[in-house]
Amino acid sequence: MPRSLRVREGCIRAVKSCLLRNGFPSQKILAEDLGMAQSTVSHFLNGKPVDYANFIEICRGLGQEWRDIADFEANSEPEEVVLVRAKVAIVFEGFPSDRFANANARSTSHKTLSQQLHQALSAGGHEVFFINNSSDSASYLKRCDYLLLLISEESAASEMILEQVQLAKELHNLTAHKPAILPILLELNTPLSFDFLSYLTGIQPWLWRGVGDSFKLLSQILTIIKEGRTSLTADHELAVQWNAISSTKKSIIQPLPAAPPELPGGQVEITSCFYIDRPPIESRCYETIAQPGALIRIKAPRQMGKTSLMARILHHAEQQGSRTVALSFQLANRKIFANSDTFLQWFCASIGQELGMLEQLPKCWELADLIGSNQCCKAYFEQYLLSESSKPLTLGLDESDRLFESPEIADDFFGLLRALHEEAKRRDIWKNFRLIVVHSTEVYIPLDVNKSPFNVGLPIDLLEFNSQQVQDLAARHQLSWSDTEVAELMALVGGHPYLVRLGIYHISRQDVTLSQLVKLPATEAGIYSDHLRRHLWNLEKYSELMEAMREVVSVSQPVRLRSELGFKLNSMGLVKLEGNNYIPRCRLYEEYFRDRLNGT
Numbered sequence: 345m346p347r348s349l350r351v352r353e354g355c356i357r358a359v360k361s362c363l364l365r366n367g368f369p370s371q372k373i374l375a376e377d378l379g380m381a382q383s384t385v386s387h388f389l390n391g392k393p394v395d396y397a398n399f400i401e402i403c404r405g406l407g408q409e410w411r412d413i414a415d416f417e418a419n420s421e422p423e424e425v426v427l428v429r430a431k432v433a434i435v436f437e438g439f440p441s442d443r444f445a446n447a448n449a450r451s452t453s454h455k456t457l458s459q460q461l462h463q464a465l466s467a468g469g470h471e472v473f474f475i476n477n478s479s480d481s482a483s484y485l486k487r488c489d490y491l492l493l494l495i496s497e498e499s500a501a502s503e504m505i506l507e508q509v510q511l512a513k514e515l516h517n518l519t520a521h522k523p524a525i526l527p528i529l530l531e532l533n534t535p536l537s538f539d540f541l542s543y544l545t546g547i548q549p550w551l552w553r554g555v556g557d558s559f560k561l562l563s564q565i566l567t568i569i570k571e572g573r574t575s576l577t578a579d580h581e582l583a584v585q586w587n588a589i590s591s592t593k594k595s596i597i598q599p600l601p602a603a604p605p606e607l608p609g610g611q612v613e614i615t616s617c618f619y620i621d622r623p624p625i626e627s628r629c630y631e632t633i634a635q636p637g638a639l640i641r642i643k644a645p646r647q648m649g650k651t652s653l654m655a656r657i658l659h660h661a662e663q664q665g666s667r668t669v670a671l672s673f674q675l676a677n678r679k680i681f682a683n684s685d686t687f688l689q690w691f692c693a694s695i696g697q698e699l700g701m702l703e704q705l706p707k708c709w710e711l712a713d714l715i716g717s718n719q720c721c722k723a724y725f726e727q728y729l730l731s732e733s734s735k736p737l738t739l740g741l742d743e744s745d746r747l748f749e750s751p752e753i754a755d756d757f758f759g760l761l762r763a764l765h766e767e768a769k770r771r772d773i774w775k776n777f778r779l780i781v782v783h784s785t786e787v788y789i790p791l792d793v794n795k796s797p798f799n800v801g802l803p804i805d806l807l808e809f810n811s812q813q814v815q816d817l818a819a820r821h822q823l824s825w826s827d828t829e830v831a832e833l834m835a836l837v838g839g840h841p842y843l844v845r846l847g848i849y850h851i852s853r854q855d856v857t858l859s860q861l862v863k864l865p866a867t868e869a870g871i872y873s874d875h876l877r878r879h880l881w882n883l884e885k886y887s888e889l890m891e892a893m894r895e896v897v898s899v900s901q902p903v904r905l906r907s908e909l910g911f912k913l914n915s916m917g918l919v920k921l922e923g924n925n926y927i928p929r930c931r932l933y934e935e936y937f938r939d940r941l942n943g944t
Contacts, residue, residue, distance in 0.1 A: 348393040355413040356391050362406040363389075364697055365546045367517060367677030369689035370706065377679065378405050391415075407516070407546060409575045430569050432465050433484055433523065434458055435475045435509075436494040437502045437874075454496050454530050457558060461492060464562045470569065475508060482885070485512050490569060491523040495549075496530045501609035503878040506540055510674075513543045517677045524574040528552055528561070529584065537610025538651070541586060542675050548575050550582040557582060605821050605852045608845045612652040614659050618820055618845065619652060620813050625804055629653070630660045632802045633738060636775030637768025639801030642782045645917035645929075647842035648806045650782045654740045657780055661738040666778065669698045674743040681749070684756045688717040691757075692724050695739065704728045718760050725764070726773060736776040744783040745915060761797040785915030808839030817845060821852035829858055836862050838930040840917065846871060876936050879918060883941075893918060894941040897934050902927050 351359055368374040371389065375382040378401055388394045388402050403410035436458040458474070465472045475481045475491075481504075485491065491512050499505050512523055527549040552561055561582060568576065577583065605618075612619045632638050640657065642650050651672075658668040671694050680690045689709060696702040708724040709717075729737055747754040761781070767774035781797060809817070811830050818825040837843035850856050850871045864870060883890040892909040902925030905913070910926050913919045918933055919926040928934035 347396055349396055349399040349410075349414045349416075350393045351388060351391045351413050352415040353391055356389070359406065359408065359413060360389055362408060362546060364690070364693050364702075366405065366407050367679045367690070368405075369680075369686065369693040370709070373686055373689070374402075374405060378402065407574075409573050409577075411571075411573065412575070412577065429469055429471065430490055431471045431473075431488040432490045432492060432569065433473055433475045433488040434461060434492045434494065435499070435505055437496070437499040437505055451496070451498070453555060454494065457530070457552065457561075458494055460558060460562060461494075461565065464566060465569070468566050468570075481508055481881075482511060485515060485523060488523045491525045492565070493525060493527045494530060495527055495534055495536075497534050497607065500534050500536050500540055501607045502874050503609070504874050504881065506537070506543075507878055507881065509540065509543050514678065517679070526550075526565070526568070526576050532584075532588070535607070539610055539672070539674065542672070545586065548578050549584055549586060550576050550580065551584045552582070605849050608842060608849055610651070611655055612649070614655060618817065619656070620809065620817050620841070622649075622807065622809075622813065625653070625806070626656065628802065629657045629804065633657050633661050633778055633780070634664055635778075637765060638778040639765050639797065640780045640804060641798060641801055642780065642804045642806065644784065644806035645915055645920075646784050647840070647917055648808070649841050650784070650806060651742055653804075653806065654742060654780050654782050658738060658740050661736075661778065666736040666738045667699065667734070668738045668740070669695050670740040670742065671695065671698075672742040673746040676746070681753060684753050685712060685717040687750075687753050687757065688721045688760075692721055695729065696724070699729065699737075701728050718756065718763075721760065722764065725777070730773050730776050732773065734776065736778060738778040738780070740780040740782070742782045744781050745785050748785075755792075758797050759792070762794075762800065765797060765800060785911045809841055809844055810839060814839065814844055814848075818848050821848050823848065823852055832858060832862050835931065837932050840930060843872065843875070843930070843932065846875070872932060872936075876932075879916065879933075880937075880940055882916065889913060890941065893937055896926055897928055897938040898942060 363369070363371070363374060368377065371385045372382050375385040378385070380398060380402075384394055384398055385402065388399065394402070399414065400410050403413070436454070462472050462474070473484060473488075475484055485508065493499075493509065509525075512525055516523060516525060525544070525547050527544055527547060529549055529551045532551060532553075550561070552558070564580065564582070606613075606616060629640055632640055642653060644650050654670065658670055662668045671691075676687075676690060680687055689705070692705055692708075693702060696705050704727070705724060708727065709720050712720050747757060761779065764774060764777060765779060768777065779797075779801075811827065811834065814830050814834060815825055815827075818830070833844065833847055837847060847861055851858055851861065856871055861871065883893055888909060889912060892905050892913060895905070896903045896913070896919055902922045904925050910919070910921075913926065914921065918929055918937075920929050928937070
């Protein structure tokens with residue numbers, strides 16, 4: 345084995361970009377996390393030789409396959425490490441023929457591929473298992489070496505698979521990069537949600553184009569696992585880039601007046617004709633965001649349309665000449681929340697990367713030990729992001745609830761946001777800063793009333809669809825529904841935007857009739873099964889939440905819950921307030937969870 349290795353010159357830029365993506369806003373933080381000298385990390389990132397063992401360790405920290413970036417010209421390549429027996433999880437979801445009448449040859453061929461992979465890997469001596477939608481999937485993910493992710497249109501829209509990908513990415517970042525995630529796209533034009541794509545950014549995907557690619561795929565997967573590699577290779581003929589795949593990040597154009605039904609999942613695209621306005625919310629937001637120093641707070645339970653609304657406000661601001669950045673705290677690794685300094689560096693670095701101003705950040709952080717991270721963050725905005733020659737900057741912060749899990753960081757950060765918002769009242773430079781804060785639940789951590797951003801600006805509470813909006817959505821799916829038909833669906837799912845849209849989508853596709861939907865809703869075989877299993881999976885991870893939900897669905901009258909439990913169940917969208925007490929959000933949830941939780 346060589347005593348030292350260095351990064352190939354052509355890979356240096358790509359490797360540097362991996363710092364922030366893997367939760368390291370600076371070289372110093374990566375060095376501290378690995379227990380190395382900062383000079384060692386600096387040498388690695390600048391293509392200078394470092395100790396062989398350190399090279400491997402830094403590659404693991406940055407989620408890189410070391411063989412792909414090492415410069416072997418001056419050294420002989422080290423012997424391959426053969427992994428004799430690996431644990432491989434296969435994640436795949438299609439539309440089985442017993443569930444939808446229009447299941448076709450495409451989904452059949454996808455299922456065949458998944459079975460061929462299972463057989464080939466098993467024959468190669470590896471332990472292989474399919475990850476299903478049960479609560480056991482988390483334990484499987486924690487012990488597997490590889491996650492083979494087969495991405496079809498159906499799996500890309502699956503809430504359960506999104507949860508599993510998120511967990512796998514967290515495990516990958518926290519452990520010795522296990523499981524290694526190997527994404528295989530089964531269709532080139534698979535629509536990927538913003539969250540789905542964000543979790544897989546930086547991970548090389550391959551594209552299976554049909555049965556003609558099956559042998560190549562099977563043999564290469566076996567080779568990759570045999571060699572102990574942790575990623576698919578970028579130079580293989582099956583390799584593709586994420587930007588070649590259809591996703592929510594499309595060019596901004598006017599939506600067509602009519603379009604084929606879209607499988608609901610995640611943010612509703614700007615181009616979609618299936619986004620339903622809820623007057624006067626949109627017009628008020630568009631008017632407010634154009635004002636100097638604007639602050640908009642959007643609060644609603646999960647899947648009520650918060651991110652879709654935020655995207656439209658940002659789009660409107662961009663049309664008015666503002667620079668825009670959307671940042672989801674869901675994408676921050678757990679290590680980002682180690683302390684306020686690390687978090688604020690990540691926050692500034694994420695925005696700077698989007699605006700092409702990342703290189704200036706280290707200079708602003710040089711005095712952090714003397715003046716504190718808040719002042720460094722403020723200086724970075726003033727000196728670079730909001731310079732007098734710059735256009736206004738509109739920042740959208742999604743999934744802000746995640747900070748509630750770290751009260752000290754939340755107190756510092758939200759206090760900083762409030763202070764920056766107040767700066768616009770006395771300094772012109774801060775009039776160019778406009779802010780959108782999105783959260784799912786009530787603020788259940790104590791914040792100084794004078795430091796909180798949650799009692800200033802324009803508050804927006806997203807409500808459920810009313811009957812007219814449900815009827816409008818049905819019409820956009822080419823369904824001419826009467827008031828009675830609208831009432832039937834709403835009796836089952838209320839006006840919950842995601843549940844309404846999912847039901848109308850499948851009815852318009854003739855996968856199910858309205859009559860069938862309302863008669864047999866709360867089963868593991870219905871169109872809501874994936875959605876319901878995801879909620880059950882999440883509840884099973886938190887015994888207090890599961891017990892609180894059991895209490896709500898077990899009685900016919902509203903239930904008083906501990907504030908924090910009620911807030912969390914409400915943020916998940918499972919319950920709603922009636923006075924100071926809680927009731928199930930809709931009949932679908934009441935029936936399903938009464939059956940499942942009372943039997944546990």
